[in-house]
Amino acid sequence: MIQSPPKKIKWGIIGLGRIANSFATDLLTIPDAELYAVASRDQEKADYFADKYDAKKAYNSYEALANDPEIDAVYIATPHALHKENALMCLEKGIAVLGEKPFAMNAEEVEIMIAKAKEKNVLLMEALWTYFLPHYQYVLKLLESKTYGNILKIESDFGFQREYNTKTRLFNKAMGGGSLLDIGIYPIFATLSTLGLPKHIDASATFFENGIDSSCTMIFGYQNNVEAHLKSSLLEVLPTEAIFYCEKGVIKINTQFHCPSTVSLIVDGNEEVKEFGYKTIGYNYETIHFNQLIRDGKTESDIMTFEFSRNLIKTLDSVRKVINLEY
Incomplete structure (x- = not known):
């Protein structure tokens, strides 16, 4: 047939x-x-x-x-x-x-x-397109299988520099502008998709004159002293990596981790880089x-379940509450 x-x-x-x-x-x-x-x-x-x-x-x-x-x-x-x-x-x-x-x-x-x-x-x-990218799914499977043991620490950031201009969406408070909602969501996503919801959140931010955040630095705390150190910024270019420090090695999603990227596996100082043959934007x-x-x-x-989207927006809300960012 x-x-x-x-x-x-x-x-x-x-x-x-x-x-x-x-x-x-x-x-x-x-x-x-x-x-x-x-x-x-x-x-x-x-x-x-x-x-x-x-x-x-x-x-x-x-x-x-x-x-x-x-x-x-x-x-x-x-x-x-x-x-x-x-x-x-x-x-x-x-x-x-x-x-x-x-x-x-x-x-x-x-x-x-x-x-x-x-x-x-x-x-x-x-x-949230990153969830579906082959390199990210690869990392999730490595972490889930504990190939390199448990996660001890996460470091992730996302930053670029733009000229402050309130006529553009990125800097318009009425449109939800600022670093946290626009790009801080990615390091937070990397953490929630691997460690789940944090037990406590510390955060601090800098602000533009119209009240939106120009940068946001966060520490998410988990059981057994595991922490995620996260940052977003519209003031500086950051590596924009996601690094998972595990018991037996380090898994690093290289620059522009949220886009099609490469993955470095680092064990005892030896680095292996995985390529994924991307041919599209992603x-x-x-x-x-x-x-x-x-x-x-x-x-x-x-x-990308409803429950995950709920957890993601609730975490963003929690960070906003800590840094006193209101829309």
């Missing part, structure tokens, strides 16, 4: 900034998916994006895209503060939602989104997973 090809998933993208471009680029590499529609509040921008990535429809409002009955899934790439309302709008229409990290601005908003997804019986997942891995969830009729990922 000849099997019929899998259903082609028709995607929409809401919010057409830098990350949306990366997502669309990798979507083109997936044979059984297509970019069907895009939406911006600027028609010219929507038209340009649609032409660039061969989308059939270009809308000048997010609502218009959500009302298109042809769309199976939507990728939400708007600023953080809009994630909840955009997700709820699409879930209400029965469209599967892949929502950029952070899932929303706080745990309360995330709970509202999850409740709506359950009410409508529609797939919802946080788009967004295709989460998208392929999400497409399969749709085909299987699933409403929750077994990798």
Whole structure:
């Protein structure tokens, strides 16, 4: 019997900034998916994006895209503060939602989104792409199998320098700007996905004049004196690595650990570097997973679960409380 090809998933993208471009680029590499529609509040921008990535429809409002009955899934790439309302709008229409990290601005908003997804019986997942990258899955398996023994300490950071400009999303407090939510989430993710929730959190931060954090330094405490030392910064270039110090060796995800990267295994001063043969930006891995969830009729990922997204946003909320960052 000849099997019929899998259903082609028709995607929409809401919010057409830098990350949306990366997502669309990798979507083109997936044979059984297509970019069907895009939406911006600027028609010219929507038209340009649609032409660039061969989308059939270009809308000048997010609502218009959500009302298109042809769309199976939507990728939400708007600023953080809009994630909840955009997700709820699409879930209400029965469209599967892949929502950029952070899932929303706080745990309360995330709970509202999850409740709506359950009410409508529609797939919802946080788009934390790192979880799905082969090098990261490789490290998770090494740590889970205790190949190098238990974790003794984690060090992870993410930092780059940008000119302070409140007209851009990154520095706009109303849009959820600042280092913690935008890039601090990655070192926190690396810790939660390997050690789970911390028993206590210490943190300190520096701030821009508009009240958003310019840098954030964190120490997560666990049983047996295990600690995670984490940092995010918009003031300086940091190594952007994730280093797991274990009883029998060190596992280091090299620079830009959250992207396609290499892994160094260090034992007794000897270093072995693992390559993973990446040929894409890396967004295709989460998208392929999400497409399969749709085909299987699933409403929750077994990798990026609701419980993990809850823990992640609750931890971000806890850090914000310690450093006194309010939106």
